[in-house]
Amino acid sequence: GAVVSQHPSRVICKSGTSVKIECRSLDFQATTMFWYRQFPKQSLMLMATSNEGSKATYEQGVEKDKFLINHASLTLSTLTVTSAHPEDSSFYICSAPRTSGGFETQYFGPGTRLLVL
Amino acid sequence: GESVGLHLPTLSVQEGDNSIINCAYSNSASDYFIWYKQESGKGPQFIIDIRSNMDKRQGQRVTVLLNKTVKHLSLQIAATQPGDSAVYFCADVSNFGNEKLTFGTGTRLTIIP
Numbered sequence: 001g002a003v004v005s006q007h008p009s010r011v012i013c014k015s016g017t018s019v020k021i022e023c024r025s026l027d028f029q030a031t032t033m034f035w036y037r038q039f040p041k042q043s044l045m046l047m048a049t050s051n052e053g054s055k056a057t058y059e060q061g062v063e064k065d066k067f068l069i070n071h072a073s074l075t076l077s078t079l080t081v082t083s084a085h086p087e088d089s090s091f092y093i094c095s096a097p098r099t100s101g102g103f104e105t106q107y108f109g110p111g112t113r114l115l116v117l
Numbered sequence: 118g119e120s121v122g123l124h125l126p127t128l129s130v131q132e133g134d135n136s137i138i139n140c141a142y143s144n145s146a147s148d149y150f151i152w153y154k155q156e157s158g159k160g161p162q163f164i165i166d167i168r169s170n171m172d173k174r175q176g177q178r179v180t181v182l183l184n185k186t187v188k189h190l191s192l193q194i195a196a197t198q199p200g201d202s203a204v205y206f207c208a209d210v211s212n213f214g215n216e217k218l219t220f221g222t223g224t225r226l227t228i229i230p
Contacts (some may be wrong), residue, residue, distance in 0.1 A: 004160075006160075019213045034217070034218070042222075042223075043206060043220045043221065043222050043223050044206070044220045045162065045220075048215065049217065051228070077220070091158075105151070106163070106208075106218055108161045109162060110160045111160040114157070
């Protein structure tokens with residue numbers, strides 16, 4: 001079954017509004033989560049690393065004031081796209097590392113499709 | 118910069134045949150590799166992983182081969198089924214414990230019935 005969930009699965013909003021996307025690890029704790037963006041027919045691009053209890057670290061070129069990340073608990077990270085514009089329309093995916101048998105594997109959420117009109 | 122890339126963007130295979138998807142990486146410090154399957158409109162799904170101290174690992178109908186000499190990774194899918202149609206990504210972690218993944222461009226695998 002799924003080990004990482006995202007909500008909502010899809011959202012349509014007007015330009016200028018803010019959208020919050022939630023990422024939850026199920027049945028395990030994640031002090032670190034990752035947020036990716038994926039445009040059609042392209043690969044996943046890491047946007048930022050969400051750190052529980054501290055500030056997120058952003059990849060080069062990603063505006064931290066536009067993509068607000070809050071890691072509120074060991075099972076929840078949120079990504080808020082502020083003042084969304086049509087160019088922010090994309091597929092947003094989170095991941096969380098889970099350790100099993102001494103090894104760590106990244107598990108991905110089902111993604112959130114954002115369409116900004 | 119260093120990146121993880123794929124040789125072929127698309128691959129079509131007859132149902133029941135075996136398929137091989139290739140991946141080249143350039144970071145010699147990469148020590149952990151993962152193959153993901155992504156179906157349309159869904160998040161990536163973990164398939165199989167391999168660490169740099171191994172050169173082969175097998176799962177259910179899948180085998181990953183790692184050739185560190187030429188920095189090459191491949192995913193073999195045996196007896197392909199229609200449900201195998203998806204985009205396959207390889208990803209690497211250059212510093213185990215860092216947790217950050219670098220994804221390749223992806224290969225779209227289409228299984229022909």
